Amino acid sequence: MLLKNNIPIGYVLGKVRHDSALVAIYAVVITILHEWKIFSFDIPIGGVPAILGTVISLLLAFRSNQAYDRWWEARIVWGSIVNDSRSFARQVITFVGNLYEAGACGALKERLIKRQIAWNYALTKSLRKQDPYEDIKRFLSTSELEFVKAYDNVPNALLKLQGMDIHRATADGLINQFQQIEMERTLTKLTDAMGKCERIKNTVFPETYTLYIRLAIYLFITVLPFSLFGLFGYVSIPLIIAIGTLFLLIEKMAVHLQDPFENKPTDTPMSTISAKIERDLLQMWLDDKVDSSRTEVNEENKDVFYIL
Amino acid sequence: MLLKNNIPIGYVLGKVRHDSALVAIYAVVITILHEWKIFSFDIPIGGVPAILGTVISLLLAFRSNQAYDRWWEARIVWGSIVNDSRSFARQVITFVGNLYEAGACGALKERLIKRQIAWNYALTKSLRKQDPYEDIKRFLSTSELEFVKAYDNVPNALLKLQGMDIHRATADGLINQFQQIEMERTLTKLTDAMGKCERIKNTVFPETYTLYIRLAIYLFITVLPFSLFGLFGYVSIPLIIAIGTLFLLIEKMAVHLQDPFENKPTDTPMSTISAKIERDLLQMWLDDKVDSSRTEVNEENKDVFYIL
Amino acid sequence: MLLKNNIPIGYVLGKVRHDSALVAIYAVVITILHEWKIFSFDIPIGGVPAILGTVISLLLAFRSNQAYDRWWEARIVWGSIVNDSRSFARQVITFVGNLYEAGACGALKERLIKRQIAWNYALTKSLRKQDPYEDIKRFLSTSELEFVKAYDNVPNALLKLQGMDIHRATADGLINQFQQIEMERTLTKLTDAMGKCERIKNTVFPETYTLYIRLAIYLFITVLPFSLFGLFGYVSIPLIIAIGTLFLLIEKMAVHLQDPFENKPTDTPMSTISAKIERDLLQMWLDDKVDSSRTEVNEENKDVFYIL
Amino acid sequence: MLLKNNIPIGYVLGKVRHDSALVAIYAVVITILHEWKIFSFDIPIGGVPAILGTVISLLLAFRSNQAYDRWWEARIVWGSIVNDSRSFARQVITFVGNLYEAGACGALKERLIKRQIAWNYALTKSLRKQDPYEDIKRFLSTSELEFVKAYDNVPNALLKLQGMDIHRATADGLINQFQQIEMERTLTKLTDAMGKCERIKNTVFPETYTLYIRLAIYLFITVLPFSLFGLFGYVSIPLIIAIGTLFLLIEKMAVHLQDPFENKPTDTPMSTISAKIERDLLQMWLDDKVDSSRTEVNEENKDVFYIL
Amino acid sequence: MLLKNNIPIGYVLGKVRHDSALVAIYAVVITILHEWKIFSFDIPIGGVPAILGTVISLLLAFRSNQAYDRWWEARIVWGSIVNDSRSFARQVITFVGNLYEAGACGALKERLIKRQIAWNYALTKSLRKQDPYEDIKRFLSTSELEFVKAYDNVPNALLKLQGMDIHRATADGLINQFQQIEMERTLTKLTDAMGKCERIKNTVFPETYTLYIRLAIYLFITVLPFSLFGLFGYVSIPLIIAIGTLFLLIEKMAVHLQDPFENKPTDTPMSTISAKIERDLLQMWLDDKVDSSRTEVNEENKDVFYIL
Known part of the structure; x- marks a missing residue:
């Protein structure tokens, strides 16, 4: 007899849907602006995003x-x-x-x-x-x-x-x-x-840790499109949503377990x-x-x- | 008297053979498409794959x-x-x-x-x-x-x-x-x-962690070929299979031990x-x-x- | 009954405001010097900052x-x-x-x-x-x-x-x-x-650890602008402040908890x-x-x- | 009275000498083939070796x-x-x-x-x-x-x-x-x-972990020369031996302690x-x-x- | 009543002064040789130093x-x-x-x-x-x-x-x-x-760990100047001393605490x-x-x- 079935994925996913939606909207807007040449600004991905990625991971x-x-x-x-x-x-x-x-x-x-x-x-x-x-x-x-x-x-x-x-x-x-x-x-x-x-x-x-992590994740998501659209064009939209949601999910899971x-x-x-x-x-x-x-x-x- | 011989490698390897086969098929298809110039799309490996690699490792x-x-x-x-x-x-x-x-x-x-x-x-x-x-x-x-x-x-x-x-x-x-x-x-x-x-x-x-890891690994495997075929051509196929299977094996080992x-x-x-x-x-x-x-x-x- | 409300963010933020201000001033001065062509010196961000970022994170x-x-x-x-x-x-x-x-x-x-x-x-x-x-x-x-x-x-x-x-x-x-x-x-x-x-x-x-970390963070902040202004121009100022303050905040949080x-x-x-x-x-x-x-x-x- | 003197370095070094010798031979052969233009193939070191390095480190x-x-x-x-x-x-x-x-x-x-x-x-x-x-x-x-x-x-x-x-x-x-x-x-x-x-x-x-680590180390050593000889020529031989032996030594030390x-x-x-x-x-x-x-x-x- | 004041920084610093001096001499010699065009050899910093940096950090x-x-x-x-x-x-x-x-x-x-x-x-x-x-x-x-x-x-x-x-x-x-x-x-x-x-x-x-770490640090310091002088010229000297001494200090601190x-x-x-x-x-x-x-x-x- 297992004491509990697994945590329904949908349940956890539901918890980040607002954040994910925001990430998606941001990614779409920025990428369209870039593709329509309204706004253009490239960042090498090996730099700021990589450093932020390491910090966030730790x-x-x-x-x-x-x-x-x-x-x-x-x-x-x-x-x-x-x-x-x-x-x-x-x-x-x-x-x-x-x-x-x-x-x-x-x-x-x-x-x-x-x-x-x-x-x-x-x-x-x-x-x-x-x-x-x-x-x-x-x-x-x-x-x-x-x-x-x-x-x-x-x-x-x-x-x-x-x-x-x-x-x-x-x-x-x-x-x-x-x-x-x-x-x-x-x-x-x-x-x-x-x-x-x-x-x-x-x-x-200590809620401050949560704050720092979210701050770092949002900073990361903010700079990420600028590193990606030069390489991927529209394909960068799902990539940004996937990576952003992954970070948010891991953070949310911790909030739930604690x-x-x-x-x-x-x-x-x-x-x-x-x-x-x-x-x-x-x-x-x-x-x-x-x-x-x-x-x-x-x-x-x-x-x-x-x-x- | 040792209480148990080692876990047979074949046993564990057998557990990931389906996943590895999928990875292999994907790697072959993508690489062939690329080599035949049907599909061409390059990603610098220092970027998305490196960030995902760090996240997956942690x-x-x-x-x-x-x-x-x-x-x-x-x-x-x-x-x-x-x-x-x-x-x-x-x-x-x-x-x-x-x-x-x-x-x-x-x-x-x-x-x-x-x-x-x-x-x-x-x-x-x-x-x-x-x-x-x-x-x-x-x-x-x-x-x-x-x-x-x-x-x-x-x-x-x-x-x-x-x-x-x-x-x-x-x-x-x-x-x-x-x-x-x-x-x-x-x-x-x-x-x-x-x-x-x-x-x-x-x-x-908490099964959600397994889910996140597999999600990250599959995302990683999805973008990996685009970073490699420009550099390695057909040689990238065994590399993708080796790295992908390595990640899958480590994850599977944890599932077994838990x-x-x-x-x-x-x-x-x-x-x-x-x-x-x-x-x-x-x-x-x-x-x-x-x-x-x-x-x-x-x-x-x-x-x-x-x-x- | 919760035993304590959360630590007020403002309280912790207040603790790093002097350091953050110094970082801000440094970032502004260096960037302006660079933009006015008085001083010019570029560092690829994948190098020294990335290594320091990893060290600091650990x-x-x-x-x-x-x-x-x-x-x-x-x-x-x-x-x-x-x-x-x-x-x-x-x-x-x-x-x-x-x-x-x-x-x-x-x-x-x-x-x-x-x-x-x-x-x-x-x-x-x-x-x-x-x-x-x-x-x-x-x-x-x-x-x-x-x-x-x-x-x-x-x-x-x-x-x-x-x-x-x-x-x-x-x-x-x-x-x-x-x-x-x-x-x-x-x-x-x-x-x-x-x-x-x-x-x-x-x-x-052991206060020496705090010392080492602050030393590493300041070294990192010192070299960071040289890696960023080539790519971002004035946009690099808020980025430097954000990343620098993030590191300082995490360090300060540890000092508080200990x-x-x-x-x-x-x-x-x-x-x-x-x-x-x-x-x-x-x-x-x-x-x-x-x-x-x-x-x-x-x-x-x-x-x-x-x-x- | 110390209960034991240190573990003789020579003893531990002796345990990896066969592996190190193989690494050396491999490094020499590959580098010579490359220098004599018989075989030429470059990999940017920031890519596959860096990812493998992170995985192996963890x-x-x-x-x-x-x-x-x-x-x-x-x-x-x-x-x-x-x-x-x-x-x-x-x-x-x-x-x-x-x-x-x-x-x-x-x-x-x-x-x-x-x-x-x-x-x-x-x-x-x-x-x-x-x-x-x-x-x-x-x-x-x-x-x-x-x-x-x-x-x-x-x-x-x-x-x-x-x-x-x-x-x-x-x-x-x-x-x-x-x-x-x-x-x-x-x-x-x-x-x-x-x-x-x-x-x-x-x-x-669980011996499988040892297996995974050795697999990852050998994969790393296999691709390493291709990233180095373009930059270092013959100097890459001692570098490969040093880095390879370092990884093998750390792994061997763990096997001894366990x-x-x-x-x-x-x-x-x-x-x-x-x-x-x-x-x-x-x-x-x-x-x-x-x-x-x-x-x-x-x-x-x-x-x-x-x-x- | 605090049981002990802090460990005097000078004390710990004194312990690494010989090593730091050696690092300084090495950095100066190599950089001068390079600047005087006697010796020239560039390594991209994203490669070997970054991998060694990760290994040393862990x-x-x-x-x-x-x-x-x-x-x-x-x-x-x-x-x-x-x-x-x-x-x-x-x-x-x-x-x-x-x-x-x-x-x-x-x-x-x-x-x-x-x-x-x-x-x-x-x-x-x-x-x-x-x-x-x-x-x-x-x-x-x-x-x-x-x-x-x-x-x-x-x-x-x-x-x-x-x-x-x-x-x-x-x-x-x-x-x-x-x-x-x-x-x-x-x-x-x-x-x-x-x-x-x-x-x-x-x-x-186990002293072997100390040995491995020092080996890795010295290897790192050996290759570091070649990655830096191309970018920084004479400025690379203080950078090498700072980073090298930082690593040596952290290692020495561990030796003291143990x-x-x-x-x-x-x-x-x-x-x-x-x-x-x-x-x-x-x-x-x-x-x-x-x-x-x-x-x-x-x-x-x-x-x-x-x-x-």
Whole structure:
């Protein structure tokens, strides 16, 4: 299962169509003026355009690298959220246990796992500046929902609820002190992941670089026709449009990649990942519920099940 | 022992043969048209082709770096799987121990180690979208096999089994609480490794970059003959084919490296690594079994064995 | 909420206006001398300017990358401060607890959380070489304020106070030994973050690189007119100004990014981040206070609240 | 003490002498044919050679970076082996202790430290595919030597012995449970280092890149004389040899750096590092032995020794 | 407080003055020969010099990046030493505590903190191959000084002393087992930092790269005059010197940065950092001493001090 199909070309192309149109009009006008001998002015292409081409290439390489790094880091963070969600669920299932309070244990496991699922959806929506309550109300009790509504930062509130629940469970003897600390560490990892997403979301990429690159590209496009029409005549029009659009496209792609939480086709597929985590965690939990009942019935058959 | 021979050149070359053929046909047609004076049109090579050459070179460098990084990260992840498998086996052998339950300890060790071996094969097959059951049934009991069949994600199910087994062992006093947490951490590392593989597998590299590069290469090949035939005549045909194919090959290589879990010759050698882990872990386990029996017999000779 | 609007273009442009003016004057003088035939000297642009252009481009790419890395690392460090502050607050709320000393627990929680908020403001001011006391006195008692005033390094003093408070709390039985170590580790992470900020603040970027780049740019600008006026006449004046200013701007941008704690528009938005941490932590704490009272009242309703 | 002198230039130069000779012959033949007017064909150097030069430069930069990263990572791994060996020895000396079993403690310390020294030598030899027994037999008892001989992977067997010894020591009360886990973690770090070395050793660098680069270099050398003899005559022969050899040397250097465990002059100095670890660890151990005896004698003088 | 002023330009310039002088002499001789018509030979600058310029630029970018990374890593390591020293001091102050042995605790704290200060100076001197005893004797007792003198590696000996002291303190009940392990971990971090410094110090940067770059630069300088004097006449002399010196300077800067522990102006400011650590740690310690006395007096006022 691929998490996302490719970014539709048409989508990205659409983003530069105004710029490309301007480039086309400019190229046509200048070339016609030249061909009708109204305006004539030649530049050897090995000079200014070549220097500008090198500068633009290096700026675009720098720009693309940084934008790609932000996009890839966003993906890595969500990958680690998948891992930590699974590890947290496994810890819940294998740490929580008290022979005398099977009921309380079961309820605790359900609360912790469902809240973790809710956390993923809440973070997704919160990063996209959308209302999270629709998605998370399936997994939370009414009182929990009310609790988190008081917070600006819903995922953080959920982590606090998790921490408080684990605290209580420790006090009630459902998990031991070392296990509390171990689960708390997983919560810390999730806090880190959340903070990393917020950092990428809230940090504006220094816009001045974009400005410099666009400046350089427009300067390049301005001088390019004068280097080409002497050699190509009307053929220079498509060439100018092709080269100009290529530069603009690469620059635009970087702009898209650098903000991976804006609900665009280039986004990190957070909803899909959250749904995948939901599937995995529910499977682990349901299975454990069944298994617990089965174990209760066949406690004497334990050895049969485990020994090879 | 090298884990993999080199990628056969013929294999990669085969991937670009259609493109190269098109380039060849185009070069021949254009050159003949020119030599027969049907069509004549010269471009100084220092101009458009040089600028495009610089742009393509930088795009290819960016592309190759990112693809290589994915490929190398995949290899690093599998390297860490080797390490964590060995460390887990060592933990199993040196942590599990209870003088009064030697039998239960031996059975537990066998289950944990064989399940770890199975996990590697399961992950391999699961990343390649192949049926894992053939490979893992050698290491699992029938009931375990049934258990994991209920899961979409087989390796994750195996990790859950490991966690549950360790949980039981803690309750039964075969390992202590600190050891449980330490082994649980190794399971968390394996969960992380699994998630990293899935991330690389499921994240499409932004295809638009490939598109831009191919666009730039085709534009370059389109204008190249006009710069060359004036200088080289028929000799320009092999030159165009050589330069065009070189660019196409570098781009194709990046496409191959970026998806390292697709069962291609450029793949991460997961099967070989899994077999190597199997060998190491079985050796550690068998040896421990022998050693345990020997120790039982010669308990009094312990000092002889260990003191230098 | 975006943490910062973009860097105003005018601000950056203002930084190079003297250099740009000099470039403009030079370009005008040289071109006029040439046009009036007083001085005539042509250089093919494909030669020295092209080589210098390549050198400058690569130096600027190196420079921009290193400066961006410093700026981005500063942002990452402050992102981790957000995470660790939240995790610390969660630890405070979920670790501190002793049925017999609810009052002492409440006071401890308040002290620890407020001191953590103060720490962020203190670090902000300390990195900007400003007086921190105005900001932090809201969160500290008079005696604490006196205590930290004796230190050169205020944030470090606050961390020591935190450690001493946790030490006392352990001795008094409000938290256990494992929890002490876990909270101590969070303090260590904050110490690390503080040290990283100081490293970036106090390490001068090797100024020689800046020198080399400026030398290369001025050499380039010196020879550029001789390559252009033969081709463009008076049109070469704006071209020289545009290309020269572009290079100077990119270089200046790097100089700005490399020192992210100097209270400039390109800075890491430390005050905004500190205010955000204050909001989150106070929300977590107030809510806990309310929750504690409520819990005290409805201790019997606990299950109602938590079970779904 | 520098760990290694420089790589002898002659050594590297020797590796390209066949290629350089071919380049020389080709350059001489082509130039003579041209000078004798037998063959005449000019290419402007700004065209095909310049484009190929840019492509080759970028490919070589990519190649050198990746090769250097492998080489530097190998060095980092061995640096961490030094650190972990020292930390392990310090843990052995400061953790192992039991007032009633001074003799057993001393023997245990000796075994653990000597085995760690042996591990370094064993890993060195094992990575170089050489027989490790000569080096390690000084540090191991006969029975240990026999034990490890049964293994394919000798360093892994030694780590297992360490783990088993620590396990026994825990059972015998020479170290406590937390210390066992802490030392086990150091063993895990050593397992990781070993696995990283194996990864670098066993992963073939994608040979296709080497192929592409050599292809591009040979294409470049093929067309270069045609661009030069028109300008330089016979002087072009040394120029072609110099430029061609320069490219070939850079490429060859990358090939050398990428495999740092092949017993070549460019290697990671594993034997030297192992000897250095041996010196440090023996010093720490001997000193501890002396110190232990001294302490036994002067137990009453302890305070004298430690208080300033 | 900036840790270091800038590297004096004159210093770096001084390093290339011999090379620059040679370049100048060569440029003058060749140009005069040409102007006097003794020797005449023109090369179009777009050809060989442009290709060599690109190759040199990329090699210099590779070289500068690697050298800068070494320099920056050295700075990061010393940054982490600052952090770990502070954290260690905080641990000493907040972990060590035993109501019945206030005297022993105070002495232990003093020994541990002073020894940590000594460690920084010892590492500084040891990396610079200087005698460390002058600097560290202020912080160590005579017996400790004698102890470390027996070691080749003084900082390692100090860490062993720390470990042994902590071991004794654990046995004497001044700290608990978990705290021992936590402090031991800080020692491990310091061991790692020390090992990283040694790695950077002792690993020769592959000198062949320097050789290739200088070869390319000299080849470039050799052909450059032939491309310039036809265009510039005597003006080409300063141009050749400027461009040649620029390349040599960039290369020399890399050579300087790559070895950051050689007591040169480009060095990591280890002495300054060590002094800063001394100031911070002594402040933390003195303050704790005062605070301890004060606390003893006002034990009943504790609440006054801490409650807001």
